[in-house]
Amino acid sequence: MDTAHQLSIVYRYIEQLVPYARNARTHSDEQIAQLAASLREFGWTNPVLLDGDSGIIAGHGRVLAARKLGMHQIPTIDLAHLSEAQRRAYVLADNKLAERAGWDAELLELEVADLSGMGFELGVLGFTTNELASLLGTAEEPALSAAVNEERFLVLVDCGSEHEQAKLFGEMTERKYVCKLMS
Template structure:
């Protein structure tokens, strides 16, 4: 006896870029330059989510908007996006989910963004990954768009007990053997971040 194939509750389909209709309300703002840069670097890797009841998108509005602008600007077809016979772009979307009411659709739009924003980081692990990135490929580190101040805040916020007797962060200029440096006297000078994971120093941003 042949077992009937299982009907997947969610599946990936490709639909025309211009045929995708955004939700009527989406309060999340988007860093479109960063989204477009990520798509150019890594391809389109996170499909848009469609609400089958309304036919509108529930998640991925920023990624969709970024693709619309990239298409209008005549950019090459990103990896993960297909080119239709008429030259239009086909983007992957997740199908199979249906809201029960407009209120549920609104709630999910907020929830999918809020859950991600509310979650914290394992700062010790993140610091190690960032140091590995800046050492292995500075351009990939720069694509994360961390500022010096963000790096300082991130590492200073790491729990002290996670690093034993070592300080969570040490910021020093590149002054060789001169130990008389005062942060207040050289705010414009180069700064190095000491990774709490391994103790190595590195410049947070590279031009």
């Protein structure tokens, strides 16, 4: 790689970042809640891409999720070497190219089943409850991880829509409740 274009991760204050006004990608409240859950579970794994002047090229949803979690600094990478046309095109390409990927159905089912068997919280994967039930071959809740010497109580909440369910799930996980999604 040309040394003039080597990438460096720099932590910046969220307040300094400027969303791209013509970003055609939208983010629902449900998706922001899912991104926030992912950030809580995995931490930052994908820095926000900037234009060299604090303008966001890619990572608008992650920034919204970080704000929701009350984060003040986030990792960023400057792509100041891109031309204006390249930056604007990358805003679109970054999102569209990710959509075009597919899944190996057998490996996906195996991986989700293994994670469920390990007691991992499948809700942070981004799949709907119906998709998870289909992947697991059951409409039942994935197995709960066993806690030793811990008193547990189960509360079942019937939501009117998947959107309401995602919103409530996000609120409860933010309050540090262990939640499982059911369909």
